[in-house]
Amino acid sequence: MKRLNCLKLFFTGVLLCGLFSCQNSRKGSAEVDFPREKTLYLAGFQWGDPNTFNPLSDWPAFPVGGNFNLMYEPLMVYNTLNGEMEPLLASSYEKTDDVISVMMDPRAKWSDGKMVTASDVKFTYEIGKQYPSAPTSFVWDYVATVTVDTVTDTTEEGRSIEKVNFIINKEKRNNPLVVMDFLQAVRIVPKHYFTSLLDSLNGEFSELQKLKIDKDPVVSGPYNLLTYSGEKIVLKRRNDYWGNAALYGNRLPKPEYVIHPIYKSNDAFSISLQQGNLDVSSTFIPRIWMKQKEGVSTWYKKEPYFVPAAITMLVVNTTRYPLSDSKFRQAMAAAVSYKDIRELAFSQYSPPLQPGLVMPFGVEEKYFAVDDVQKYGITYDIEKAKKLLAESGVKSVFGSDGKLSHMENSKGEKLPTLFIKSPAGWSDWEAMVRIAVQGMREAGIDVREGFLDASLYWQAMPNGDFDLLMHGPSVSVTPSQPWSRFEAVMSSRNWKAVGEKMNENQGRYNNPDSKDYNAAVDSLLRLIPTITDDDQRREAYRALNNIFMQDQPTIPLVYRPEQFYEFSTKKWTNFPTEENPYAPPQCLCFGVGTKSLWEIKSTAEQE
Amino acid sequence: MLKRYPTLRYILTRAGWYLVTFMVAVTINFYLPRLGTSNPVDIIMAKVGAGLDTEAAKEKEEAYLKEFGLVELDKSGEIIRNESGKPVRTPTWKQFRNYVLMVMKGDLGTSFLNYPKKVGDMIKEAVPWTLAIQIPTIVLGWIIGNVLGALAAYRRGVFDKIFMPFSLFISAVPYFAVGMILVYLFAIVWNIFPAVGGYAGGLIPTFSLSFFSSVIYHYVLPFFSVFLILAGGQAIGMRSMCIYELGTDYIKYAKWLGIKENKILFYMFRNAMLPQLTGLALSLGLMVGGALITEMIFSYPGLGMAVLTAIQGNDYPLIQGCTLLITVCVLVANFTVDIMIGFLDPRVRAAYGGK
Numbered sequence: 001m002k003r004l005n006c007l008k009l010f011f012t013g014v015l016l017c018g019l020f021s022c023q024n025s026r027k028g029s030a031e032v033d034f035p036r037e038k039t040l041y042l043a044g045f046q047w048g049d050p051n052t053f054n055p056l057s058d059w060p061a062f063p064v065g066g067n068f069n070l071m072y073e074p075l076m077v078y079n080t081l082n083g084e085m086e087p088l089l090a091s092s093y094e095k096t097d098d099v100i101s102v103m104m105d106p107r108a109k110w111s112d113g114k115m116v117t118a119s120d121v122k123f124t125y126e127i128g129k130q131y132p133s134a135p136t137s138f139v140w141d142y143v144a145t146v147t148v149d150t151v152t153d154t155t156e157e158g159r160s161i162e163k164v165n166f167i168i169n170k171e172k173r174n175n176p177l178v179v180m181d182f183l184q185a186v187r188i189v190p191k192h193y194f195t196s197l198l199d200s201l202n203g204e205f206s207e208l209q210k211l212k213i214d215k216d217p218v219v220s221g222p223y224n225l226l227t228y229s230g231e232k233i234v235l236k237r238r239n240d241y242w243g244n245a246a247l248y249g250n251r252l253p254k255p256e257y258v259i260h261p262i263y264k265s266n267d268a269f270s271i272s273l274q275q276g277n278l279d280v281s282s283t284f285i286p287r288i289w290m291k292q293k294e295g296v297s298t299w300y301k302k303e304p305y306f307v308p309a310a311i312t313m314l315v316v317n318t319t320r321y322p323l324s325d326s327k328f329r330q331a332m333a334a335a336v337s338y339k340d341i342r343e344l345a346f347s348q349y350s351p352p353l354q355p356g357l358v359m360p361f362g363v364e365e366k367y368f369a370v371d372d373v374q375k376y377g378i379t380y381d382i383e384k385a386k387k388l389l390a391e392s393g394v395k396s397v398f399g400s401d402g403k404l405s406h407m408e409n410s411k412g413e414k415l416p417t418l419f420i421k422s423p424a425g426w427s428d429w430e431a432m433v434r435i436a437v438q439g440m441r442e443a444g445i446d447v448r449e450g451f452l453d454a455s456l457y458w459q460a461m462p463n464g465d466f467d468l469l470m471h472g473p474s475v476s477v478t479p480s481q482p483w484s485r486f487e488a489v490m491s492s493r494n495w496k497a498v499g500e501k502m503n504e505n506q507g508r509y510n511n512p513d514s515k516d517y518n519a520a521v522d523s524l525l526r527l528i529p530t531i532t533d534d535d536q537r538r539e540a541y542r543a544l545n546n547i548f549m550q551d552q553p554t555i556p557l558v559y560r561p562e563q564f565y566e567f568s569t570k571k572w573t574n575f576p577t578e579e580n581p582y583a584p585p586q587c588l589c590f591g592v593g594t595k596s597l598w599e600i601k602s603t604a605e606q607e
Numbered sequence: 608m609l610k611r612y613p614t615l616r617y618i619l620t621r622a623g624w625y626l627v628t629f630m631v632a633v634t635i636n637f638y639l640p641r642l643g644t645s646n647p648v649d650i651i652m653a654k655v656g657a658g659l660d661t662e663a664a665k666e667k668e669e670a671y672l673k674e675f676g677l678v679e680l681d682k683s684g685e686i687i688r689n690e691s692g693k694p695v696r697t698p699t700w701k702q703f704r705n706y707v708l709m710v711m712k713g714d715l716g717t718s719f720l721n722y723p724k725k726v727g728d729m730i731k732e733a734v735p736w737t738l739a740i741q742i743p744t745i746v747l748g749w750i751i752g753n754v755l756g757a758l759a760a761y762r763r764g765v766f767d768k769i770f771m772p773f774s775l776f777i778s779a780v781p782y783f784a785v786g787m788i789l790v791y792l793f794a795i796v797w798n799i800f801p802a803v804g805g806y807a808g809g810l811i812p813t814f815s816l817s818f819f820s821s822v823i824y825h826y827v828l829p830f831f832s833v834f835l836i837l838a839g840g841q842a843i844g845m846r847s848m849c850i851y852e853l854g855t856d857y858i859k860y861a862k863w864l865g866i867k868e869n870k871i872l873f874y875m876f877r878n879a880m881l882p883q884l885t886g887l888a889l890s891l892g893l894m895v896g897g898a899l900i901t902e903m904i905f906s907y908p909g910l911g912m913a914v915l916t917a918i919q920g921n922d923y924p925l926i927q928g929c930t931l932l933i934t935v936c937v938l939v940a941n942f943t944v945d946i947m948i949g950f951l952d953p954r955v956r957a958a959y960g961g962k
Contacts, residue, residue, distance in 0.1 A: 033809060033810050033811050034808075034809040034810075035809070036809060039809060041808060047916075048720075048721065048912070048913065048916055049721050049724065049729055049732075049913065051718075051721040051722060051723065051724045052722075052723055052724070057722075057723070058654075058655045058667075058722075059654055059655055132663075132666050132667075132670075133666075133667065133670045137663060138659050138660060138663050141660060141663075206670075206674070209723070210723040212723070227811055229732065229811075229812070229908075230729075230732055230733060230908055231804065231805065231806075231908050232808065234811070259808060259809075261803075261804065261808055261906075262906075263803065263906040264902055264903045264906045264907075264912045265903045265904065265906060267790075267904075268802070268803045268906040271790070271794065271795065271802045271803060272802070272803050274795075275794075275798070275802070277801075277803065277808060453645070453919065454919055455645040455649075455650050455919055455920055455921055456644070456645050458645075458649060458650050458652075458653035459644075459645050459646065459649040459650070461653065462649075462652070462653070462656070494660060494661040496661060501652075501656075501661065501664065501665070502661065503656050503659055503660075503661065503664055
């Protein structure tokens with residue numbers, strides 16, 4: 001039995017080693033490089049290795065791509081709570097039918113001390129005209145030219161202020177709404193820095209796009225890149241940020257460091273939040289109310305917990321029979337239990353769904369017409385679904401066991417089973433599809449789940465290679481909502497046949513070459529961005545939404561937030577919430593949400 | 608002529624076979640990801656194409672096809688088009704030729720999904736973590752599993768009766784289940800070990816005491832999640848091998864001669880270990896991809912996750928880079944073990960001696 005004792009000794013030794021090292025690092029925690037009380041951990045925006053921090057490349061890593069305002073800044077920021085534009089590099093804007101102008105803030109500076117000027121703005125936009133692969137190339141369908149005027153400011157000691165004019169491209173899109181989107185979406189880059197880089201590369205823009213720009217980048221925002229690896233991105237506060245004096249009354253943002261850890265599974269976010277190792281997260285965490293006792297909180301304390309901002313829907317391929325029949329599509333819409341989807345698949349993170357594409361709350365509430373929705377909208381009603389199905393001329397055939405076997409057309413020919421394509425492993429979407437299939441089959445519609453590899457899903461979507469497809473179009477909240485949602489679902493302006501790529505209206509609704517083409521849809525979509533009168537705009541949205549509800553080109557399933565804004569109050573407090581709505585529910589690095597960085601409080605400081 | 612050097616002859620023959628295997632493996636690694644119908648540029652376009660006009664999206668798509676070497680170019684660097692104006696795709700054999708030429712120059716190419724990051728750089732950053740978690744776990748698990756298995760076979764009795772079912776049980780549990788149970792118990796319920804990451808979030812990797820102690824502290828749970836299962840599996844294999852060896856004549860003879868127990872144990876161990884060595888080679892070779900589950904559960908740094916996303920996104924250069932690495936690891940590990948066996952096992956030498 002001597003050896004048994006040896007074994008015992010060995011295992012005790014291993015255990016002791018583990019405990020010892022644990023004790024050791026507990027003691028050593030004071031020696032970390034980034035003190036916890038001065039560091040904000042936020043996650044969910046970067047998945048996988050950071051590839052590049054070049055603002056002129058196509059998908060740079062956090063916080064350079066997307067709507068992040070920590071390093072590079074846009075002219076203005078859009079407050080998703082009230083629909084107002086707030087100042088950033090530009091202090092105000094004016095809008096007419098022909099031109100949108102912004103007044104540059106003369107106090108804005110780059111991190112190398114040079115001024116942020118109108119020529120930087122002009123450069124950022126015009127680089128897209130010169131090089132088609134630049135991220136700003138697509139703005140030129142909406143903007144005809146960018147011009148600069150110098151006006152003298154009379155309010156403050158006669159400083160000269162530059163005014164940048166974006167002349168609307170009337171020939172092409174004539175869409176001031178999207179130009180408003182640009183003001184808050186296009187991040188201005190330093191002209192002096194990038195022109196000298198471009199010169200050193202003999203004007204080869206594709207070579208410039210390959211540079212990582214990760215060593216002391218010239219930025220205008222409150223933070224700059226300190227270091228990064230496959231595990232995290234570390235940003236350090238710039239104490240000489242121009243906005244501290246200009247916008248925040250000489251205050252510094254509270255966290256000295258902002259760290260974005262890169263996790264590999266969804267569980268890591270949830271565990272880290274509950275343990276206080278992560279302060280802000282933007283991932284889907286089911287049953288968030290179970291985590292409240294661990295200090296994890298959201299915008300609303302109760303359901304729906306998050307602020308709805310977009311609609312997850314089933315896109316219907318309207319070129320295939322019987323999906324081409326609007327009665328059949330309505331029958332499908334009537335067969336889905338939206339309540340089950342909201343409660344079972346989506347953890348109640350959505351208010352009850354209303355028919356149509358206009359959401360009955362927030363900035364777009366003013367376009368929501370209750371009467372129309374009651375008149376035209378389809379709600380969950382299996383009997384109605386059966387009735388609509390009969391009207392469409394499709395007959396359901398049930399087997400001897402009472403289960404649905406297949407569908408037949410009016411000639412008695414068997415119709416193939418329809419499949420709902422959805423990426424395999426996206427568990428909330430999978431649950432939604434299952435609930436939809438269950439309801440539709442109950443109503444006699446022969447539909448099945450078609451879960452497939454995400455890469456095949458992304459390929460099927462633009463090509464129209466599906467019967468039905470899960471999709472969440474137009475998720476960001478921008479000044480152009482809800483127009484951009486309608487455009488993404490109903491526009492046939494860029495019509496392409498199935499098999500060729502279409503980036504909106506993937507269901508091929510309203511073919512302009514067919515005899516039952518409804519020209520009103522496209523003309524309303526063209527008209528709305530140019531309307532300036534509120535009543536007229538409301539009427540136009542009403543008309544468009546009524547067409548949507550009657551034609552049912554897609555089947556909206558549930559509302560979803562712009563981002564799942566979750567935070568832990570273990571290390572930082574005073575996050576914006578419903579009761580304290582000083583900033584929108586955005587993860588402190590995003591849009592107007594960035595200003596929360598100046599307002600949160602460290603719990604260490606309070607003690 | 609080599610008949611006089613049987614071991615050398617054995618090694619050279621093996622080396623020849625490994626070279627052939629290597630070439631076949633590289634070819635398969637290249638063609639397999641390209642067999643499917645999905646196309647990497649489509650996946651990228653889903654990322655950058657939203658909101659783009661159809662024409663603008665098409666231009667962008669072609670720019671990527673060109674950048675990634677997936678379309679034919681004429682001498683001035685313009686895309687060659689067919690009658691309908693669509694770009695002509697580079698045939699796979701030509702891509703293969705380009706790939707082999709590049710690899711010979713030591714260039715693994717640029718990742719599609721992590722553009723413009725180089726595959727070589729990605730591997731260089733992640734591999735040390737994968738090796739650091741895997742090598743100690745596999746080697747320790749192997750040694751301890753084998754020692755315990757041999758002991759169980761030799762001593763039998765109560766130890767074996769408890770140890771054997773326990774090993775069977777633990778080796779049948781999947782890695783992820785053990786990992787999740789460990790996280791739940793030690794990180795969430797008792798909160799004595801960290802659940803996430805390879806080191807504390809507030810540190811950057813340096814050669815400092817605080818960094819290393821943090822690494823060790825974070826290493827405990829991932830280590831045991833693999834170690835327990837591996838040791839259990841090895842122990843079962845070793846136990847059966849030893850029981851077989853114990854029944855052989857030479858052990859009986861040795862016992863009869865009254866040789867010391869430890870000495871007999873050593874003889875038995877050496878002979879029973881040979882098949883186990885091959886198992887060690889296999890697990891060492893597969894470790895680069897094998898750490899995936901551990902990586903995901905603990906959000907541990909490493910290459911496994913990159914391989915998974917590369918496969919999902921048809922990131923050909925990254926898949927090729929990683930599978931090349933795995934191939935090389937498997938072959939080198941096996942070759943090393945073959946050489947060791949050549950020295951350890953007199954039968955092998957005899958076979959190549961051509962008596």
